[in-house]
Amino acid sequence: KQEVTQIPAALSVPEGENLVLNCSFTDSAIYNLQWFRQDPGKGLTSLLLIQSSQREQTSGRLNASLDKSSGRSTLYIAASQPGDSATYLCAVLGAEAQKLVFGQGTRLTINP
Amino acid sequence: EAEVAQSPRYKITEKSQAVAFWCDPISGHATLYWYRQILGQGPELLVQFQDESVVDDSQLPKDRFSAERLKGVDSTLKIQPAELGDSAMYLCASSLEATRGTQYFGPGTRLLVL
Numbered sequence: 095k096q097e098v099t100q101i102p103a104a105l106s107v108p109e110g111e112n113l114v115l116n117c118s119f120t121d122s123a124i125y126n127l128q129w130f131r132q133d134p135g136k137g138l139t140s141l142l143l144i145q146s147s148q149r150e151q152t153s154g155r156l157n158a159s160l161d162k163s164s165g166r167s168t169l170y171i172a173a174s175q176p177g178d179s180a181t182y183l184c185a186v187l188g189a190e191a192q193k194l195v196f197g198q199g200t201r202l203t204i205n206p
Numbered sequence: 207e208a209e210v211a212q213s214p215r216y217k218i219t220e221k222s223q224a225v226a227f228w229c230d231p232i233s234g235h236a237t238l239y240w241y242r243q244i245l246g247q248g249p250e251l252l253v254q255f256q257d258e259s260v261v262d263d264s265q266l267p268k269d270r271f272s273a274e275r276l277k278g279v280d281s282t283l284k285i286q287p288a289e290l291g292d293s294a295m296y297l298c299a300s301s302l303e304a305t306r307g308t309q310y311f312g313p314g315t316r317l318l319v320l
Contacts, residue, residue, distance in 0.1 A: 098248070125305045128308065128309065130311075135295075135316065136313060136314070137210075137212075137297055137311040137312050137313040137314045138249070138297065138299075138311040139311070140308050140309065140310060140311075143308045183248055183249075185248070187305065191262075192261075192262075192304060192305060193251045193254060193262055194239075194249075194251065194309060196248025196249050196250070197248055198246070198247050198248050199247075199248055
């Protein structure tokens with residue numbers, strides 16, 4: 095059974111810092127991995143999707159990497175801003191079950 | 207920009223009552239998903255549709271939950287009777303293709319059962 099873990103559960107940093115969020119998964123047989131952002135009480139916004147054959151994806155200040163063999167992904171946020179404050183969720187689409195399995199998220203706070 | 211629509215946004219009900227949630231996916235998206243998210247946790251898949259057919263409902267509590275997508279477009283998720291433990295955010299998502307496409311999420315319906 096696929097399990098997804100995100101560390102840390104919460105992170106608070108001053109504005110302007112570069113930061114890394116971590117995601118690990120137990121079964122490397124995946125189709126893809128997605129990073130989402132969720133604001134309090136709202137739905138999920140897709141940030142980046144990495145197919146299993148890819149190593150990384152970039153969008154603006156965000157860069158996500160995927161190491162399928164070790165079961166790890168990182169989300170790098172450059173020059174953090176207060177507007178980046180949200181919960182960030184990692185999810186993997188398993189090749190066998192073909193359903194998205196989510197981690198519990200990292201709650202990020204950027205302090206002005 | 208096309209979005210997934212959900213209604214209602216909030217629902218308060220009493221235990222043992224029936225509730226229903228509606229979802230309209232992005233036009234052309236064949237795959238539709240219903241998730242439940244308990245506060246502080248990641249979403250968990252309840253049911254997945256490919257067009258009008260159920261692909262996966264292994265985590266759907268079928269004694270009280272039902273879902274349908276009759277014409278392969280919009281979908282309804284029903285709970286009858288609601289229990290206190292059903293209080294959660296119910297999220298709908300859609301994608302062009304189940305195994306490769308990005309899943310796009312709606313704003314969710316927050317359910318409180320009293």
